[in-house]
Amino acid sequence: MNQKQNDIGAAVRQVLGDSLAYLYPAAMRTAVTLGIADQLADGPKTADELAAKSGASADHLRRTLRFLATRGMFHEEEDGTFGLTVSAGLLKSDSPLPMASIVNLLTDELYWLPAGKLDDTVRNGTTAFPDIFGAPLFDYLAERPERGEVFHTALDELSATEHGGIVTTYPFPESCTVADIGGGKGGLLREVLTKNPTVNGILFDHESVVADHGLDTPDLKGRWEIEAGSFFEKVPTADVYLLKRILHDWNDADCVRILRSCRDSMAEGGKVVVVDTVVPSGNDPHPSKLSDLAMMIVFDGKERSEAELEALFAEADLKLARVIPTSGSVSIVEAIAA
Known part of the structure; x- marks a missing residue:
């Protein structure tokens, strides 16, 4: 067999x-729903043992875990038992970086069903979410508090995995006031205040969200x-505005409105600090290119390149000052008054 045939194969x-x-996220969701990781906390077990505790079919569970093991999610031992991997x-x-709620959200029908309509989204240039669920995402969640709690809890826990890298990377000015805009329950702001005495x-978000803050x-x-x-x-007056994973939820026109709100209320010498993934050029894999599709199908938002963020700032009478990578997938993009 020649090289061309190998390449085609x-x-x-x-x-x-x-x-x-x-099928991979479907299998991950199954493992989370059945609580398999908790059952393996004290050591490897057979599929029969796991199935007996979770009320599942032993054969179907074994085949699902065998598949997950091919991706490093669980590990099948030579004796047929399954054990935990780092992932x-x-x-x-009880994981210090709890990912189960995040898996539950990202494999929920809120994401799953719009993903199946990606072709419609690409044709029409807008998310199919309202057609599927009857309202845009945030309106839908506001009308269903129990679903909103699932959404915001998962995002808070995802955000918690990034706080340390952000706060240790960005030099917050001494004696300043930081407004966390759309800051959810305040996890990032709590980290900022703890590390910068x-x-x-100021935690700023919808009343139903900040009512359950952790400050x-x-x-x-x-x-x-x-x-x-x-x-x-309108947003409160502050020296530094934190917009962590906010702009990527919105289209360009809405992003300019958010940035303009910050610019109009910003104290003299203030800064707008956008924390999002920044899309690099080239064909190499990058987390931003995956999350960009998630933003497209659910929010009508997008992940942006440095040039695209710079253009948004300019429309809001701001200018890009610097881009600071963090240890995670997000970057810190600082803007000042133009």
């Missing part, structure tokens, strides 16, 4: 494998405020 296997790649350990309920903070701790007493509202209308 490899390409066929890739196309077939990629066509069925949706599978993140799915335990001269900084004060009320003795070590932060007197250094934070809560404000509720819409970042499309």
Whole structure:
């Protein structure tokens, strides 16, 4: 067999494998739903043992875990038992970096069903989410608090995996006021205030979100405020505006409205600090190129290149000052008054 035939054979296997790649998140969701990682916390077990505890079919569970093991999610031992890997350990309920809720969200029908309509999204240039669920995502969640809780809890836990890299990378000015815009329950702001004892903070988000904030701790007493509202209308005055994974949820016009709100309220010498993935050029894999499709199908948002962010800033009377990579997949993009 010549090299060309080898290349064609490899390409066929890739196309077939990629066509069925949706089975991997389905299998991950199954493992999370059945609590398999927690059951393996004290050591490897057989599929029969795991099935007896989870109420599953032993044969079907064994085949699902065997498949997950091919991707490093669980490990099949020579004696037929299954054990935890580092990745599978993140799915335990007591993991210091809890990923189970994130897997549950990202494999939920909120993402799954719009992904099946990606062809419609590409044709029409807008998400199919409202057609499927009857309303845009945030309106849908506002009308269903229990679903909103699943969404915001998962995003808070995802965000928690990134806080340390952000706070240790960005030099917050001393004695400044930091407003975390769309800051959810305040996990990032809490980390900022903890690591910067001269900084004060404002947590800004919808009332239903900030009502369950986590800033009320003795070590932060007197250094934070809560404000509720819409970042499309008006935000509180601050020296530094944090926009962590906010702009990527929105189209360009809405992003300019958010940035303009910050620019209009910004204290003299203030900064807007956007924390998002920045899309690099070239064909190499990058987390931003994957999450960009998620933004497309659910939010009508997008991940942006440095040049695209610079253009948004310019429309809001801001200018890009610098881009600072972090240890994770996000970068810190700082803008100042133009």
